[in-house]
Amino acid sequence: MRQHQSILEYKNGRYLKLALGLCALAIGAYFWQEPPTVYLKPYGGTELGYTLGIVGAVLILWLMLLGIRKRRYRSATGSLQGWTSAHVYIGTSLLVIVTLHTAFEFGWNVHTAAYVLMLLVIVSGFIGVYAYLRYPALMTANLGEEQVETIVQKIADLDRKCRRMALDLSDPVNAIVMKASRAGVREPRVRTSFRRRLAGDKVRCPTREACGALTRVGAKFTGEQAKLNQQLLTAMTQKSVMLDQLRRDRRYRAILEIWLVAHVPLSFALLAALIAHVVSVFYYW
Amino acid sequence: MDIQVTFVSVNQRGQPQRDQRRVSGTSFTVGRGSQCQIHLPDARVALNHAHIVVSETGAVIDAEPGRIQINGRESEGARLAAGDRIDIGPYTIQVDAAPPARPLALTVTLSSPRSRSVTRLVPRVLQRLPDLSKRRLSYLAFGGVLLIFLFLPILPDLLQGKPLPVRDSRRVMLNEVIPAVAGGFTQTWSPGPLSRSHQVFGHECRACHAFPFVQVRDLSCVACHKTIKEHVPAAELTGPRGVAFADTRCAECHRDHKGMQMTPRSEEQCADCHRDVKGAAPNARSENVTDFARDHPRFRLSLLDADHPKSIRRVRQATPPSAEMVEHSNLKFNHALHLDPGGVRDPEGRRDPAGMRDPQGRRTVLRCADCHQPDADGRLMVPISMERHCRQCHSLAFEPEVTKRQVPHGSEKEIVTMLREFYARLVLGDMPPDVNPPHDLPRMRPGAVLSYEERQRALKIADGKARQVLRELFETREVCSTCHDVSRKEDGAGWEVAPVRIAQVWMPQAVFAHAKHSTQACVTCHNVRNSKDAGDIAMPDIAKCRECHVGARPVRNKVTSDCATCHGFHAGRDYWLGTLQAQMQPRGAK
Numbered sequence: 001m002r003q004h005q006s007i008l009e010y011k012n013g014r015y016l017k018l019a020l021g022l023c024a025l026a027i028g029a030y031f032w033q034e035p036p037t038v039y040l041k042p043y044g045g046t047e048l049g050y051t052l053g054i055v056g057a058v059l060i061l062w063l064m065l066l067g068i069r070k071r072r073y074r075s076a077t078g079s080l081q082g083w084t085s086a087h088v089y090i091g092t093s094l095l096v097i098v099t100l101h102t103a104f105e106f107g108w109n110v111h112t113a114a115y116v117l118m119l120l121v122i123v124s125g126f127i128g129v130y131a132y133l134r135y136p137a138l139m140t141a142n143l144g145e146e147q148v149e150t151i152v153q154k155i156a157d158l159d160r161k162c163r164r165m166a167l168d169l170s171d172p173v174n175a176i177v178m179k180a181s182r183a184g185v186r187e188p189r190v191r192t193s194f195r196r197r198l199a200g201d202k203v204r205c206p207t208r209e210a211c212g213a214l215t216r217v218g219a220k221f222t223g224e225q226a227k228l229n230q231q232l233l234t235a236m237t238q239k240s241v242m243l244d245q246l247r248r249d250r251r252y253r254a255i256l257e258i259w260l261v262a263h264v265p266l267s268f269a270l271l272a273a274l275i276a277h278v279v280s281v282f283y284y285w
Numbered sequence: 286m287d288i289q290v291t292f293v294s295v296n297q298r299g300q301p302q303r304d305q306r307r308v309s310g311t312s313f314t315v316g317r318g319s320q321c322q323i324h325l326p327d328a329r330v331a332l333n334h335a336h337i338v339v340s341e342t343g344a345v346i347d348a349e350p351g352r353i354q355i356n357g358r359e360s361e362g363a364r365l366a367a368g369d370r371i372d373i374g375p376y377t378i379q380v381d382a383a384p385p386a387r388p389l390a391l392t393v394t395l396s397s398p399r400s401r402s403v404t405r406l407v408p409r410v411l412q413r414l415p416d417l418s419k420r421r422l423s424y425l426a427f428g429g430v431l432l433i434f435l436f437l438p439i440l441p442d443l444l445q446g447k448p449l450p451v452r453d454s455r456r457v458m459l460n461e462v463i464p465a466v467a468g469g470f471t472q473t474w475s476p477g478p479l480s481r482s483h484q485v486f487g488h489e490c491r492a493c494h495a496f497p498f499v500q501v502r503d504l505s506c507v508a509c510h511k512t513i514k515e516h517v518p519a520a521e522l523t524g525p526r527g528v529a530f531a532d533t534r535c536a537e538c539h540r541d542h543k544g545m546q547m548t549p550r551s552e553e554q555c556a557d558c559h560r561d562v563k564g565a566a567p568n569a570r571s572e573n574v575t576d577f578a579r580d581h582p583r584f585r586l587s588l589l590d591a592d593h594p595k596s597i598r599r600v601r602q603a604t605p606p607s608a609e610m611v612e613h614s615n616l617k618f619n620h621a622l623h624l625d626p627g628g629v630r631d632p633e634g635r636r637d638p639a640g641m642r643d644p645q646g647r648r649t650v651l652r653c654a655d656c657h658q659p660d661a662d663g664r665l666m667v668p669i670s671m672e673r674h675c676r677q678c679h680s681l682a683f684e685p686e687v688t689k690r691q692v693p694h695g696s697e698k699e700i701v702t703m704l705r706e707f708y709a710r711l712v713l714g715d716m717p718p719d720v721n722p723p724h725d726l727p728r729m730r731p732g733a734v735l736s737y738e739e740r741q742r743a744l745k746i747a748d749g750k751a752r753q754v755l756r757e758l759f760e761t762r763e764v765c766s767t768c769h770d771v772s773r774k775e776d777g778a779g780w781e782v783a784p785v786r787i788a789q790v791w792m793p794q795a796v797f798a799h800a801k802h803s804t805q806a807c808v809t810c811h812n813v814r815n816s817k818d819a820g821d822i823a824m825p826d827i828a829k830c831r832e833c834h835v836g837a838r839p840v841r842n843k844v845t846s847d848c849a850t851c852h853g854f855h856a857g858r859d860y861w862l863g864t865l866q867a868q869m870q871p872r873g874a875k
Contacts, residue, residue, distance in 0.1 A: 043543075044476075110434040110473045117430075149407045150328035156403040157329065157375065234359070238351070246410065257413060265422035272430035279435060280474040283442075284494035285501070 006133060010085035018086070019093035026052060030100045042103040044111070045281075052101035056094060057274060060118070063091050064267055088129055091122060110280055114273035121270050124263040131259055135252045142248050151242050151249075158239040165232045172217055173229065180210035180236070198258070200251030201244035208240045286311055286339060288389040290323055291381075295395075313337040315373060325393070329374035337365070337389070344380075344389045346371065365389070375399070437470035442490070442497075480547040493541070506535040507862040515857035515864055517569070524566040535861075550849040552576060552837035577846050578836030583827050587793055591615040591786040602826055611820040615783040617768050620813035620821075623651050631678055653807040663800025665789060671695075681764060683754050688720045692758065697779055700758070704751035712747040713740070726750060791824045795851040 008016075033048050043049055066087045070080055098118060106112045143151070159181050166177040196203055214236060218229040292304045313322040316334040325334070335348035346353070347362030354372040355363045363369075371378040375397045381390040441464050471490065479487045486492045493505045507513065515522070538554075539547045556575040558565040563573075572582040588598040590613045600609045623629060628648030656674040657666045671679075671694045681691040683704065690707070692700040714729030716722060727746060729735070735743065758764045759780040765771050770783035808814060810825040834850075835843040855861070 041543075045540075105477060107475075107477055108473070109475055109477075110438070111476055113430075113434060113473070145332060147328060148410055149404075152407050152410055153329050153399055153403055154374075156400060156406075157397055160397070231358075250410065253411070258417075261417045261419055261422065264419040265426040268423040269426035269430045272427045273434055276431065276434035276438075280438065281476075283439065283497050284474065284490050285499060 005081075007081060007085040007088060008129070008133070010081055015082075015086040015089040019089035022055075022090070022093045023096040026055075026097045026100050043105055044101050044103060049101060049103065052097055056098040056101055057278070059090055059094060059097070060270065060274060063087055063094075064271060067264065067267075088125070091125055094118060095122060110273065110276050114270065114277045117266060117270040117273050121263060121266045124259050124266060128259040128263055131255050135256055139249060139252045142245060142252070146245075148246065148249060151246050155239055155242050155246070158235050158242070162232060162235050162239065165228065165235065168228055169225065169232065170217075173214065173232070176210045176213045176217065177232070177236070180206040194254075197250050197254040199247075201247045203247065205240060205243060205247075207236060207243055211236050211240055286388060287386075288313070288339060288344075288391070289381075289384060289387045291390070291392045293392060293394045311339050313339070315378075323378075323391070323393070325373060325376050327375050327395070327399070330376065331374075334373055335371075339388045372396075433470060434473060437467040438474050439471075440464065440467040441471060475542060477542040478544055480541050480543075481545050483541055483547075500534070501536045503535050503861070503865055506539075507865060511860070511862055513861045514855045515859045515861055516854055517566075517857045519857070519859045519864060521566055521568045521570065521857075523568045524564070550847055552847045555848040576836035576838070577834060577848075577850075578831065578838070578840075581827060581836075584792060584795075584824070586610070586791045586822065586824055587788070588612055588791070588822075589614070589786045589788050591784050594784070594786060602824075606822075610822055612788065612822055614785055614787050614819055615770055616785050616787065616819045617770075618819040620816040620823075622817070624653075624814055626650065629678065653811075657807070659799050664796075664798045666799065668789060669787065675768070679767060681758075683758055683764075684723070686721065687723045690719070697782075701751065701755060704754055705748055708747035708750045708754075709744055712743040712750075723750075791822070794856060796853060797851070 029048055029051075030042065044053055066083055069075060069077070069083050098115060102111070102115055106115070162177050163181055166174045211233060214229065214233045218226060218233065221229050287307045287309045290306050290308050292306070294302050294304065296302050308322050310322060314333050314336055315321060315323040315325060315330075316332050317325055317327060317330040318332040321333065323337070331352065335346055335353050337344055337346045344365040345362065346355070346365055348360075350361050351359060352373070353360055356370050357372070365371075365380050367380055367382045369380040371380070375395055377394045377396040379392040379394070381392055383390045444464060468488065471488075474490075475487075478484075483493075493501050495502060495505050538549050541547050552575070559571070560573055560575045562569045562571055574581050583602045585599045585601045588600055588609075588611075590596055590598065592613060592615070598609060600607060602610070628650040631649040656669055659665070660667050669675075676691075676694070681694060682689060683692050692703055708726070710717075711720065711723070711726055712729075713735075714733070722728060727743070729743075759766070759771050760773075765780075765782060769785070772781050772783075773779075774781050802810075810829055811823040813821070813823045816823060833844050834846045837845065837847040839845045
């Protein structure tokens with residue numbers, strides 16, 4: 001079986017070549033076809049301008065079809081990997097095609113607004129490509145052969161075990177363990193949750209703090225108490241490591257998701273701006 | 286060698302069930318993988334969690350650090366003895382006393398089954414970002430952008446000043462505030478700044494874009510630009526290019542929303558037709574040209590003929606000049622004489638350049654500007670007039686020994702009237718103080734009362750004197766004939782002065798501003814120092830222009846000049862509006 005192939009390398013960069021060809025064609029046309037009309041600088045309303053505009057609009061519509069295609073599991077029109085590869089490369093080629101369509105004329109108007117929205121969509125798409133190339137590997141490396149479900153189970157077991165072990169120890173130790181135990185995997189308000197997820201293991205972890213506290217308290221123990229405390233600390237540390245593992249996993253998942261939360265609504269904003277742009281141009285032709 | 290493994294599970298009623306199996310071999314893998322001999326099907330157990338090896342000497346377990354606990358303590362490996370307890374994830378494995386012929390007996394119990402509350406946690410951990418539904422955000426973004434950039438901008442035009450179709454309450458809000466706010470959003474449709482002169486009605490899109498989804502029509506342009514003209518006379522708009530050219534919309538050349546200027550200037554655009562102008566339009570009467578420096582033909586002058594006022598001769602400059610290059614103005618004038626460096630006789634005394642008079646000096650040096658003054662916009666010269674420019678020296682005094690009074694310039698009839706009245710007054714004895722009594726007129730005795738007959742006789746004498754002076758003016762004394770062709774009428778009743786016409790513009794198709802050339806002396810271009818005849822034409826040749834001006838391609842120390850430097854595009858005689866209206870008339874209506 002073939003090794004995993006990234007969408008960028010799909011079919012030996014077939015769509016990269018296609019996109020480069022499109023860009024070269026557009027740039028060539030821009031510089032070879034415009035000079036006869038020296039009395040007017042190139043702009044979106046010349047014959048080439050209209051052509052580039054139509055090509056750009058059709059491509060944008062096609063790119064948005066990926067959202068439909070990826071939900072059609074039974075569809076046989078090309079593989080989804082091919083579609084995604086083409087989506088990335090053709091989408092990037094819009095940077096050239098549409099910029100030539102604007103002929104570098106910008107202002108505070110619907111036309112430039114549509115252009116800026118397109119740039120935002122493309123930039124968010126770049127972030128997505130980066131995320132898809134980077135984070136799945138990190139996720140695998142992070143979890144190893146574990147699964148989220150097992151980690152959660154293990155954390156729950158460790159938690160129970162720690163509480164049981166703490167029963168045999170002094171009250172302060174018991175309090176430390178109970179405090180860490182209550183702060184489980186919680187889902188607070190949206191914004192906080194958002195930030196906490198993206199922070200990954202860079203958050204205040206009650207269990208990690210409890211480990212530190214146990215070390216400090218345990219220094220005073222001797223004999224059997226010290227041994228028990230040491231065992232408790234080991235379990236707490238295991239729990240802390242697993243919690244961090246889980247947080248990193250949630251961070252990666254959040255990143256894989258968040259760019260799309262920008263990309264998709266921005267695409268629809270772009271579609272609306274595109275409609276407004278076309279109507280405005282021809283309404284007052 | 287077989288070992289005995291007993292799995293203890295709990296049935297639905299909560300009672301323990303024992304499942305005793307024999308497993309053969311000497312090496313056993315413990316793990317959740319199905320290939321494991323001691324299979325522990327729980328996610329918390331690793332695929333291959335631990336190994337148990339059984340030999341003659343006993344059983345040994347080993348595992349990676351931190352994976353197993355033996356009798357409650359972490360261990361990487363240990364020799365197993367009856368009574369040992371091994372913790373593997375949620376399972377507890379008890380080492381039992383071995384029955385006969387079995388080296389090892391194990392009891393496997395699921396000591397901490399998966400808790401349902403923990404299982405319920407999992408989806409929450411894996412939950413997507415809450416409250417950030419892509420679908421809802423997409424609807425919001427799509428609708429918001431459509432509202433701001435499509436609905437609001439188009440609203441004022443759809444309403445056309447009509448009220449919104451709503452109930453009367455909140456009328457002010459809906460009918461005034463909303464359209465006003467929406468009008469501001471309409472500006473977001475403007476692709477760029479309007480030209481300077483169109484900005485005044487910039488908020489009124491329909492002023493130019495009269496119909497939705499229809500390109501701006503010429504009628505919108507000529508609604509204001511009524512006096513704009515065709516490029517050439519309509520008769521010359523022939524041939525493939527000429528006719529196509531007549532169909533060209535104003536906006537093909539004049540694109541607005543492109544900044545302050547919307548007047549194109551381009552050498553190449555003119556040269557498109559003018560490099561082979563007859564090929565473009567066979568009736569064209571100009572010559573081919575692509576660039577002023579390279580191949581501009583010599584100038585054609587438009588010459589007037591005073592005797593044929595309706596005709597204009599267009600004569601091209603040449604070396605030597607063609608015989609036709611003569612101005613027929615019916616005027617006598619000697620530039621050389623007037624510009625004599627020694628000065629001209631001045632009856633009122635010498636003038637210095639500041640206009641001060643010196644009665645002792647008798648000669649004044651004239652400069653060009655004494656007669657040729659630029660007009661208000663600095664382009665042309667004010668026409669020469671007898672009253673303002675000639676009369677100071679060329680007096681029309683009719684009898685200098687008697688009076689300094691002069692006859693009026695222009696009309697013979699007025700001169701006759703004036704002379705008759707003047708002499709009648711003298712004859713009738715009313716002598717003005719500025720008059721020396723002439724010797725050849727009878728003088729009245731002061732206080733005499735004339736009879737009717739005496740008065741008639743006296744007036745007859747005055748008439749005779751007036752006729753005599755008139756003849757002197759027109760014929761013998763060279764007053765009129767200094768400048769004019771004067772001849773006696775065929776019927777003998779008076780004289781005829783040939784009509785005078787002096788050209789004001791010799792090159793009407795070129796725009797020339799004298800004010801812009803004020804750094805140059807007049808004679809640099811108009812050399813009249815040696816011209817003794819009014820028929821001489823002193824218009825500069827193209828070579829003179831090229832001393833300073835080059836074509837569209839810049840040259841060091843020269844003035845870059847494209848077609849539009851001198852020529853306007855809309856230079857035809859017919860109005861663009863007129864052609865448009867003719868085109869719009871139904872077929873055959875003409």
